Amino acid sequence: MLEVEGLVAGYGGTEILHAVSLKVAHGQSVCLIGANGAGKTTLLRTLAGLIRPTAGRIFFDGADITNLSTSARLSRGLALVPEGRRVFAPMTVEENLEMGAFRRLWPRRAQGVASDRDMVFALFPRLAERRRQAAGLLSGGEQQMLAIGRALMGRPRLLLLDEPSMGLAPKVVQEIFATIRRLNAEGMSLLIAEQNASMALRSAAHGYVLAEGAVVRDGAGADLLHDDGVRAAYLGL
């Protein structure tokens, strides 16, 4: 579904990703682990179209999307749940979800936005209870649910999740990952960047280890979980 070949990207003149290649198959859950500053966020932002790569190719469903805008990638089914959630704080929960469907509401109003919103509310009942509250007043866990819900409103087929566990209590992290696994079980392809490596590897079919902007290891989630090098470096075991 997603194929990345030799991606080079960075900010200004600073190169952060050095020829990164990876793959996500249809319906697969792939995780990306690595220390802070390894380039996980840069990679996901480049995949979402927020940063233009200086070299390399990105293929989505076989088509080259390297030079497409974020908006065009959304239309093809690629959505990002950004690091730090970044909900629209002064806007209500409902408005945040509506913005997630922006591509489908502007310039022409498409069908099914309201029923998608009800689907998100069914997935996260707590959001339904707070639908008219300002997003900035939600708890961290609820904001993460909202950020995921907002991305789902674009009807993605591949969801890019950047640090969904960041700053959340363990119980809330469990809850979020349960939902992520459920989405995957229903057919959603996933690429999850996580510092919480054990949690991420346990729920992913395949894992990539990123260090200093390059892929240093990759393998089945379960294998990496039991790999001594990975355990020492990223799992603190």
Next chain:
Amino acid sequence: MQTTTALLQVLSSGIGTGAVYALVALGFNVVFKSTGAMNFAQGEWVVMGGMVTALLIGTFSSVGLAVVAAVVLVGVVGLLSERLTVQPLKRPDALVITLVTIGLSIVSRSLVMLVLGKKPVGYAGFSGNTALSFGGVSIQSQTLWIIAITLAFLVVMHAFFERTILGKALRAAAADREAAAIVGVNVGSTVLLSFGIAALAGALAGAIVTPLTLASYDQGAIFGFKGFSAAMLGGLGSLPGAVVGGLALGLLEAFGSFYISSDFKDAIAFAVLLLILFVRPSGLLGRADIVKV
């Protein structure tokens, strides 16, 4: 009895001026929300609104049509201004945009002078230069027009920002540019749109106030300054703040001129601006600044 009448008279003229300041302040706030910058060309659009209306009245022979055409034209000027000066910026941060708008205001003023002339222009009020009497209080009919048109514009703006997907996209981009880009909003277009709306609001203010004040190419700075003070007073970036700040400034000026001297009218806005910066920099309705890291 006489004083009550006089006070009501001052009150009504203060509300009329305040409504005009509110429109100018709304322009400041819309651009501030989308860019974080102060748009110093805002006052020039007020002047253009009045002068272009004056020019078009001959052609259209209807004040209403001339006002609508002038406001739309100046709105286009606002869009063009953004495309020509802000959009090409390589690093469009707030300070750079603010500096660019200072240049834009100077260029706009010169162009207005060259194209529309140096002579102050004016036209009759929308119901002629009549005054209505309410139990001894005489109010210019144009003042009522100003209040009604401002109210209508505010209602339309409110509906735009709260009800339409485009208005919500503008609010979303103001809240978090990156997140707006992530959901597919073209953030550059929201900046363009905000300049267009600011120009519309400014031009409307100029078109409705000119029957009372005349319009001249060199008034932009003072209109901009008043609108800026009103925006600061109400709270930068807050749309209700523009209304509260505009009305408060208009009333302060009216009562200040009445009790002290009309020579101090402009000084009052300056005093208000200083006071608000000393005492409550976030404005009456603004929230304290949250420093982003």
